[in-house]
Amino acid sequence: MELLHHPELADTLRMALLDLNAAGWGPGQSPDADAIADVLGEDRARVREIAATLWQLLDILVPLLATLDLEAAHALLSDDEAPASETELGRRLAVRLTPTGHQALRTAARHPNLDTARRVMSLSLPELNAAITALGPTHQPLRNAEGIEQEFRHFVVGRRQGILGALRAGFLEAYRSGAPLTAYAENRHLTGLMPDAAWADHHFHLENALMQAHVDHWLTGLGASPLGTDAGLMPVDELRLTNRPLLMDRLKRARTLIHVWEAMHDEPASGLPGDPESLAAEAAAAGLLGFLPLEDATTLRWLRAEDRWLAAVPLALTPEELGLTPGQLKVAALAWLMNRYDTVEDSAWVSGYRNKVLGDGIGDDSLGYDLVVERKRSSLLFEVKSSAGGEGEFVLTPTEIARARSLKQRQTFHVHSHALDADLRKIYLLPNPLHPRSAYFFRSVGEGLRYRFQLSRPGECRAGTGPK
Incomplete structure (x- = not known):
């Protein structure tokens, strides 16, 4: 078809084909770019560049074409029907597609990656991947599972304080009432906040609104507040540093006072409430240090709930209240x-x-x-x-x-x-x-x-x- 407009090239092309056939290339084995360069007397690097440009275009264009005309896409992948140039490619597509479809395909295929190209054509990721699957095992569906996970992790890390603030706000009433903080303690490190496994089937990149909605769903599922809820609490890392010495102070006092109370009442030494360092670690793990500046009443209530306080001993941390x-x-x-x-x-x-x-x-x-x-x-x-x-x-x-x-x-x-x-x-x-x-x-x-x-x-x- 190309030769119809350039008859002067007929003899040159005929000789090139004969040379290729003599070199072993033919219908059963298509010549590579170097073989074509040799018989034409052209620079190999230049011919490789031209061929690579065409195949890069086909890498983007063929999956997109498959959504419009699967048969035409298969033809482009055939060795016998592969186009020799972009001009030939354009002419073949013009015959198979409507003018609107042809123009949309040409515009989209000029973009550097397949995800951008499919969005230019307003194709959803499932639509594109269905067409790619139909092309056969030589083409893999477009997926970005690892990239999506990294994007979500980055979103969570950048909003960690806000997410923790919403989580703490949701459990603040439980802290004040002395209710168990198990759900808070298990989730405060945000290890359970994972990307949706179905995202990779529908999205190549994630929008912030989608990720925030996912975080809100996770928070409310735990009984907490949506992202952005502000209860006016101190930053959790700062509060833990402040609360630990306060807790150690109370635990040491409690150990001494219980010991004296037991001796004054001829009770055997119980060793309660226990080693202050170990207890402080337990309290931190239970989430006790992450809400408000620690008060005596909160510490004592936790000790009693954990069976670390004698039932007969008044719940207090002063000698007078213990009757000393x-x-x-x-x-x-x-x-x-x-x-x-x-x-x-x-x-x-x-x-x-x-x-x-x-x-x-x-x-x-x-x-x-x-x-x-x-x-x-x-x-x-x-x-x-x-x-x-x-x-x-x-x-x-x-x-x-x-x-x-x-x-x-x-x-x-x-x-x-x-x-x-x-x-x-x-x-x-x-x-x-x-x-x-x-x-x-x-x-x-x-x-x-x-x-x-x-x-x-x-x-x-x-x-x-x-x-x-």
Whole structure:
């Protein structure tokens, strides 16, 4: 057909065909681009480029053509009927297609990828893939499952805080009421938020609106709020960092107070609520740290729900609410130290009162101090004093005086004022009153020295009857 308009090329083409046949190319074996270049005396790279351009066009055009004329598409794939040039291709398509279809196909086929081309022709992905399947096993359906998954992951990562905010808002009432947070805890890492498996059959790329609708469906399926719901909560990562030390503080206090309560009521040691580090990990895993700044009531409610609190012990974290007396405030001092110094354990309590409470015989009043915090280079020694009011006085025993003189400024006095009143009680850390550097801070109360006398033994002078 091409030669009808160029008769002067007939002899040249006839000789080229004879040369190809002599080289072994023929009806049973079509020549490649290099063979054609050789017989025409043309540059091989140039001929390859022309052939590649045509086949790249066919890669896009044939699947699209199959949606309009499957027979014509098969003909283009046949070695015997493959077009030799774009011009020939255009003429053959003009014969098979309507002018509108031909123009739409030519315009779409000029786009660099098949997905863009099918959208130019307003073809859905299922329509295109049905035609591709009909072409046979040499053509694979157009799918982008991996790309779709990456697009969705990127969407979720970029909106993680918003998704978590909506999830937390949906479970906020459950947190406040003490209801189980199982669904929140299981889904807060968003591992269950996956792309729809059917997307790859209908979409090559995902629109944001489609992905947001999918996220909203996932959230509401869990009983949470749609994306964009704002409950005014602190960022969850920041809140967890704030809440963990608060929780550790309460757990250490709870362990000490329950221990003392059990000893005061002659109950066997239960070990409740347990190791603070392990409990803090459990609470974090349960989602307890991810909503609001942690309060005593929330911690206690969780401990009881997890069977980490004795039923007979009042649900409280202060000595008064547990019925502990002012004389047991050394226990409160120990709890205070455990909160202030991470390395402090029950063994820091060394006064004789420990033996009455814990019954382990470790306490020793002759030491002259109540609590000790061991450090790498030195030890901190604490003497606990308390007063019913706020007068700011305390009394030292002879043992305590001797120890204070020998230890000088390494000893600290841990003083409770208003010991009986939880609202007014304050804790003061005072320096060693017997060290010269601390003299400005203290003054002795009263004048002179107080003596104790003993009545005379039988046969000796009685008081008031001695020598004149």
